[in-house]
Amino acid sequence: MSEERIDERTETTCPRCAVGCSLRYDEGTGRATGIEGARVNREGRLCPKGIAAFEDLDEDRLTAPLVRRDGNLEPVSWEEALDCVTNGIERVRERYGPDAIAFLGAPRCTNEENYLLQKIARSLGTNNVDNRARSCHDATAEAMETRLGSGGTTNSLDDLAEADAFLVVGANPAERQPIAFDRCVRPAVNDGAALLHLDPRANRTTRLATQHLAPHPGRDALTVALLARAILDMGLEDRTFIAERTTGFDQFVRSMDRFDLAADAERAGLDPAAVREAAETFGEAERAAVVTGTGIEADEGATPNALLDLLLVTGNLGKRGTGMNPFRGLVNEQGASDMGARPDCLPGEASVSDVDARARVAAEWGVEPPAEPGEAEPDLVREFGSGVRGAFVLGENPAVNRLDDATSEQLFAALDFLAVQDVAPNETTAFADVVLPASAWAEKEGTVTNLDRQVQALRPAASPPGRARRDLDVLADLGARLTDADFSYDGPAGVFDEMTRMNLLYAGMEYEEVLDGGERWPLPEGENEGQDVLHRERFRTGRQRAPLEPIEAVASGADADDRGPDFEEGLVLLTESRVDEDAGSPAARREEATVQINPVDAVARDIEDGAQVAVESSRGVVELRARRTDAVREGTVFAHASVADPLVGSGRTQVRITELSE
Numbered sequence: 001m002s003e004e005r006i007d008e009r010t011e012t013t014c015p016r017c018a019v020g021c022s023l024r025y026d027e028g029t030g031r032a033t034g035i036e037g038a039r040v041n042r043e044g045r046l047c048p049k050g051i052a053a054f055e056d057l058d059e060d061r062l063t064a065p066l067v068r069r070d071g072n073l074e075p076v077s078w079e080e081a082l083d084c085v086t087n088g089i090e091r092v093r094e095r096y097g098p099d100a101i102a103f104l105g106a107p108r109c110t111n112e113e114n115y116l117l118q119k120i121a122r123s124l125g126t127n128n129v130d131n132r133a134r135s136c137h138d139a140t141a142e143a144m145e146t147r148l149g150s151g152g153t154t155n156s157l158d159d160l161a162e163a164d165a166f167l168v169v170g171a172n173p174a175e176r177q178p179i180a181f182d183r184c185v186r187p188a189v190n191d192g193a194a195l196l197h198l199d200p201r202a203n204r205t206t207r208l209a210t211q212h213l214a215p216h217p218g219r220d221a222l223t224v225a226l227l228a229r230a231i232l233d234m235g236l237e238d239r240t241f242i243a244e245r246t247t248g249f250d251q252f253v254r255s256m257d258r259f260d261l262a263a264d265a266e267r268a269g270l271d272p273a274a275v276r277e278a279a280e281t282f283g284e285a286e287r288a289a290v291v292t293g294t295g296i297e298a299d300e301g302a303t304p305n306a307l308l309d310l311l312l313v314t315g316n317l318g319k320r321g322t323g324m325n326p327f328r329g330l331v332n333e334q335g336a337s338d339m340g341a342r343p344d345c346l347p348g349e350a351s352v353s354d355v356d357a358r359a360r361v362a363a364e365w366g367v368e369p370p371a372e373p374g375e376a377e378p379d380l381v382r383e384f385g386s387g388v389r390g391a392f393v394l395g396e397n398p399a400v401n402r403l404d405d406a407t408s409e410q411l412f413a414a415l416d417f418l419a420v421q422d423v424a425p426n427e428t429t430a431f432a433d434v435v436l437p438a439s440a441w442a443e444k445e446g447t448v449t450n451l452d453r454q455v456q457a458l459r460p461a462a463s464p465p466g467r468a469r470r471d472l473d474v475l476a477d478l479g480a481r482l483t484d485a486d487f488s489y490d491g492p493a494g495v496f497d498e499m500t501r502m503n504l505l506y507a508g509m510e511y512e513e514v515l516d517g518g519e520r521w522p523l524p525e526g527e528n529e530g531q532d533v534l535h536r537e538r539f540r541t542g543r544q545r546a547p548l549e550p551i552e553a554v555a556s557g558a559d560a561d562d563r564g565p566d567f568e569e570g571l572v573l574l575t576e577s578r579v580d581e582d583a584g585s586p587a588a589r590r591e592e593a594t595v596q597i598n599p600v601d602a603v604a605r606d607i608e609d610g611a612q613v614a615v616e617s618s619r620g621v622v623e624l625r626a627r628r629t630d631a632v633r634e635g636t637v638f639a640h641a642s643v644a645d646p647l648v649g650s651g652r653t654q655v656r657i658t659e660l661s662e
Contacts, residue, residue: 006054006442010461011035013448015108015441016049018328019180020450020518025054025442025461039454039518040157040179047178054442060424062437063466073435078467082474084434085392086481088417089124092390098125102380102388105341106395107133107330109471110446110458112495114332114339115347115502116475116487117394122340123367123483127352127374128388131341132396133333135377137326139297141337143304144324147547149540150349152334152505154323155289156452156520156532160184162321165194165285167278169307170220170295172576173327174204180327180451181205185291194281198223199295201574201596201638202631211278214633217572218652219268220295221302225551226268227279228310229259234276236283238315246312248548255550269633283314287321294329295576298652306551313548318535328451331441335449338505338521343374348503364502365485385414393420394471395438399427400645405620421474437468446472446492447514449521453530455509456518570654571601572636573617575644595624596638597657602628605657612660615639617647623660 006025014021014032022038023046025031032053034044065081066073076084092100103121105114114131121129134141141151148154161184173181189195189208197209198220206212215223231237232253242249265272282288290311296303308324316322328334340347350357352373362368374380380388381398399412412418412431420429421436429435442461449455464470472492479487489495493511500506508523520530539546595615597607607613609628614621615637622643632638637655639647647653 005462005465006057007461010459012442012459012461013331013456014046014050014053015331016047016053017177018330018333018451019177020331020448020454020456021046021050021179022456023050023053031055039456040450041183045179045182050179057440057442057462058465061440061465061468062422062424062429062435063468064437065467066432066435068433073429073432078469081434081436082477082481085419085436085478088419088433089390089392089482092417093124096389099128099374100387100389101126101128102375102377102384102391103129104377104380104391104393104396104398105129105131105336107131107136107333107336108441109336109395110332110444110448110492111335111339111455111499112446112492113394113444113471113475114336114341115495115499116472116479117392118340118347119365119485119487120392120475120479120482122346122361122369123365123479123485125370127343127370127372128380129341129374130343130377130380131336132377132398133328133330133336134342135297136294136330136333137292137297137328138376139299139301140292140304140324140326143301143308145349147305147308147539147541147549148317148324148535149542150534151326151337152453152521152534153325153451154317154534155320155325157184159320159532160289160291160323160325161188163188163193163285163287163289164321165196165282165288166291167196167198167282167288167307167310168205168209168291169198169224169293169303170297171291171293171327172199172203172205173291173293174208176293176329176576177327177451194285196278196281200633200636203576206631211274211281213270213274213278216269216633217574217636218299221299221306221551222264222268223270223275224303224306224310225256225259226261226264226270226275227282228306228313228551229256229261230276230279231283231310231313232256233261234280234283236280237313241315242313242548245315245318245545246548247545248550252309252313252548252550259551282310287319288314288316289322290316290324292324292326293576302551305549308546309548309551312546317546318533318537320533323533323535326451331450332448334451334453335447335455338449338503339499340503343376346502347499348505350504361502364498367483367485381408381411384411389415390417391415391419393418393422393428393432394475395422397422397426397428399431421471423468436474437464437466438474439464439468439470443468444470444472447496447511452520454518454520455506455514457515459515570656571597573615573644573647573653573655574632574636574638575641575648593624593643594627594639595657596627596629596632598630598632598634598636599628600634601637602626605659607657607659613657614660615644615647615655615657617653617655619648619653620646622646626657626659
């Protein structure tokens with residue numbers, strides 16, 4: 001990258017994950033360095049991703065607005081590009097109506113940028129606005145919002161360190177969020193806390209685990225239900241908490257009768273004694289916390305709801321060292337949803353059907369947003385060319401999705417109009433009618449919200465290259481052209497001020513306070529510090545009690561070891577990204593280009609350790625090097641997301657592996 005355009009004095013927030021470490025550019029090394037005394041990474045540590053944060057800043061940058069003419073994207077002035085976007089969106093709206101337009105935001109964009117994007121969409125009359133971050137933890141957030149009143153982490157990283165037991169489910173925080181893991185989990189475990197890791201694959205988190213439960217893929221919810229059943233059998237439920245803070249306990253207990261610990265543990269691929277041991281550890285802990293990742297999102301909310309039941313039965317909500325804590329992976333996953341860049345909610349988790357919330361927005365914007373929810377991103381993309389005729393994409397690449405490549409190409413090519421605002425060319429800009437060059441993270445000014453609800457500052461350490469502009473300025477210009485709402489702001493501070501009036505989660509916050517170290521939502525009136533623990537006396541629903549939900553769906557699904565339609569003897573593919581996959585180290589690249597396979601499955605397929613193999617799914621095929629390991633259970637294989645993406649479709653992915661001839 002070009003060192004002369006980076007200000008090494010500027011402190012900003014790391015863009016690589018949702019932990020929110022503070023960093024600055026080190027001119028001596030050309031890399032990022034942490035800041036001692038920072039609010040999150042207090043010791044100044046950074047993970048490999050954070051250290052490499054500045055390395056791709058100048059890679060393949062877009063530096064001028066582009067408009068498609070005669071099939072080719074050609075540089076134009078900003079005035080012409082914005083005219084083309086305005087005319088394209090207005091044509092679609094006039095011919096097909098506002099719901100024929102999709103607005104897609106992104107978790108790598110700031111709170112202010114996502115706020116303006118959804119303001120444009122709703123001022124035009126549509127709730128068809130979404131962001132990829134929402135789908136990462138959608139089922140978990142929906143379960144938490146429905147039952148607790150908020151989809152944010154219930155506890156802060158600070159107080160999680162006080163847990164006596166952790167149940168980590170579908171997550172690998174030692175790899176994905178190492179600074180957070182080393183700050184709150186590792187010290188507690190080293191001091192005697194238990195770490196229960198529920199994941200089909202052993203990974204870096206498992207190395208510290210007191211106990212590893214490795215169920216069949218798709219059996220997480222069943223396993224959690226069995227933990228709850230065992231806790232009830234042993235009398236370890238918190239009767240006082242149940243009486244004072246829950247409803248539906250008797251019905252919940254009756255629903256547990258359908259689970260047989262011995263038979264269902266075997267069906268999950270687990271030893272019943274191991275399940276009882278884990279249940280005893282969790283049930284006897286004075287303070288037990290659940291940490292979740294994207295691995296629990298594939299069963300339509302069964303696992304998140306089962307985990308909430310487990311926490312409610314054991315009284316592990318509303319106090320330090322407890323709670324339901326989704327460890328989000330992208331820098332502004334929490335904030336993008338907080339800002340209302342989602343089809344069902346206005347800023348601040350307020351439902352679009354909430355009359356008071358719509359009235360509050362109308363009083364500020366001068367236009368009332370629609371009352372009917374819009375469509376989620378996957379559904380919007382599937383409707384390209386039919387129900388959806390135009391799209392505006394901000395900082396995202398939806399052409400790379402869970403559809404096969406041919407279907408994706410057909411859908412994007414069918415749009416009447418597509419505008420993309422991004423930092424570099426990608427699969428989506430290839431279909432665009434207009435491409436607007438955007439600002440990278442180190443060129444942005446505004447705020448992001450980390451995984452434990454801290455609103456933090458992004459400060460520009462550089463200016464956008466060429467004729468690229470800051471995204472917030474571009475969105476404000478488009479909003480003024482497209483709508484009758486007021487889009488004249490005094491920079492990010494002005495947008496933030498309006499946000500705090502529209503978003504009750506952020507009410508009372510001041511931009512200068514965020515710049516001075518950050519603030520956590522919610523910020524109670526008259527308080528100087530945000531709330532570290534949610535649901536102490538009342539849940540965010542406003543009620544004192546939260547419902548226990550009978551666990552039924554997970555007891556009747558297809559067996560996890562059933563073979564799917566792809567291949568008669570297919571293996572279930574497990575994936576996740578790694579903390580250093582963006583760092584570009586040769587060791588990281590070598591490890592990424594492997595597929596882990598259990599020795600039993602390797603022998604059955606005549607696959608030698610280190611052999612070059614073809615890994616094939618119904619969507620595609622990739623060539624990788626096989627690595628035999630007991631870290632993956634029989635019937636599954638593992639590959640990092642960076643190499644497995646061409647194979648992955650919607651739902652569970654099965655693959656066939658064959659050794660290639662030398």
